[in-house]
Amino acid sequence: MRLFATETSPYARKVRIVLLEKNIPCEVEWVNLRTQDHAALAHNPLGKIPVLLRNDGSAVYDSAVIVQYLEVLRPDPAIIPKDPEARIEALRVEALASGIMDTTIAWVLEQRHAADCQDLNMLQRARGKVTTALAMLQEETMAWKDVGSAPVLNLSQIATVAAVGYVDLRAPDFLVQFPDLLAWMHSMRLRPSVSATLPQ
Structure with a gap:
């Protein structure tokens, strides 16, 4: 998987922490949102980050949805309580x-x-x-x-x-x-x- 992010985005940081806490391998690609043709645009028409590109080529966004997806992908260890x-x-x-x-x-x-x-x-x-x-x-x-x-x-x-x-x-x-x-x-x-x- 690949995560499109910027180094200062708090939304991307949330996802990056989840990836590390769950020990999910993921390549991070840094993008410059000030450029008109940055890489995330091809996967999110809004041009916002983070965008998670799954192994099948489909994209997941925004950060809250990505976190939910990662919890489904690897339920253990759980970061979202089941109660x-x-x-x-x-x-x-x-x-x-x-x-x-x-x-x-x-x-x-x-x-x-x-x-x-x-x-x-x-x-x-x-x-x-x-x-x-x-x-x-x-x-x-x-x-x-x-x-x-x-x-x-x-x-x-x-x-x-x-x-x-x-x-x-x-x-x-x-x-x-x-x-x-x-x-x-x-x-x-x-x-x-x-x-x-x-x-x-």
């Missing part, structure tokens, strides 16, 4: 983490405009949404103190690593008020799947 209530909880945290990624990316793109062209209200709203969601994730991680040495990470933890890692990369000042969340992230960097996927 219905625990499964819904894991998917809820994944959705929260995805919202953090989406909103932080929107904030970053708005920041790239000239100062006199930026929508300051949008920037303030985005920052408020991200910090509110980070506060919820910090509460979640309080129950994950020893997860770095666990046999396998679960979906909630993987999605949290991807989301918080991206905020730390692009808007680190958002995290200043969350020392417990930062401490948890620093402890997670000792885990091979996390350290191997650090954004460059």
Whole structure:
């Protein structure tokens, strides 16, 4: 299989961590989304990454769908709980983490405009949404103190690593008020799947 990704995409990082946690061999092909003919376009008409190209040539996208596919492809070790209530909880945290990624990316793109062209209200709203969601994730991680040495990470933890890692990369000042969340992230960097996927 081949994964089309960028080195800084938090969505691609989530998938890359899942691949490593499940020990699924997969070639990673880095793409430049700023080019009009990047390789992922041939497999996803939206041009978004990540895209997983299966061995039969068919493509799977987006990150949440890819994760579900990988869980079906290799059920053991499981990263998504089989208990219905625990499964819904894991998917809820994944959705929260995805919202953090989406909103932080929107904030970053708005920041790239000239100062006199930026929508300051949008920037303030985005920052408020991200910090509110980070506060919820910090509460979640309080129950994950020893997860770095666990046999396998679960979906909630993987999605949290991807989301918080991206905020730390692009808007680190958002995290200043969350020392417990930062401490948890620093402890997670000792885990091979996390350290191997650090954004460059």
